[in-house]
Amino acid sequence: xxxxxxxxIPPKRYFAIGEVSELCAxxxxxxRYWEKxxxxxxxxxxxxxxxxxxxxxVLLVRNIRTLLYEQGFTIDGARRKLNxxxxxxxxxxxxxxxxxxxxxxxxDLL
Numbered sequence: 734x735x736x737x738x739x740x741x742i743p744p745k746r747y748f749a750i751g752e753v754s755e756l757c758a759x760x761x762x763x764x765r766y767w768e769k770x771x772x773x774x775x776x777x778x779x780x781x782x783x784x785x786x787x788x789x790x791v792l793l794v795r796n797i798r799t800l801l802y803e804q805g806f807t808i809d810g811a812r813r814k815l816n817x818x819x820x821x822x823x824x825x826x827x828x829x830x831x832x833x834x835x836x837x838x839x840x841d842l843l
Contacts, residue, residue, distance in 0.1 A: 739756065739757065741838075742788065742791055742792075743842065744843045747787065748785070749783070749786075750783075750786070753790070753791055756791055757794045757795050757798055759794065764784075764794065765784075767797055770808050770812065771797060771812060771815065774790060774794065776790050796815070797811060800815075
């Protein structure tokens with residue numbers, strides 16, 4: 734399954750781990766593992782250690798999934814790529830256009 738085949742993200746404030754698992758086509762134990770490997774992925778934890786993911790967390794999980802499963806990065810390589818992207822915002826017009834389209838999709842969902 735590619736990122737284009739993933740279901741749309743519903744306009745909600747919080748998502749349970751099972752919902753994120755379905756939205757991103759990743760099993761819950763993989764999500765818990767990624768939390769340890771990617772410091773930027775930190776869902777809210779509430780009573781009983783239940784995880785609640787925000788929209789930005791779901792988008793990050795999809796990004797991690799794309800890097801690992803579609804682009805063939807290792808976990809260390811994906812971590813470096815995400816850190817690099819956080820430090821260096823996109824500079825060319827194609828990347829900015831892609832980000833704008835993605836943001837428009839999120840706005841449409843909300």
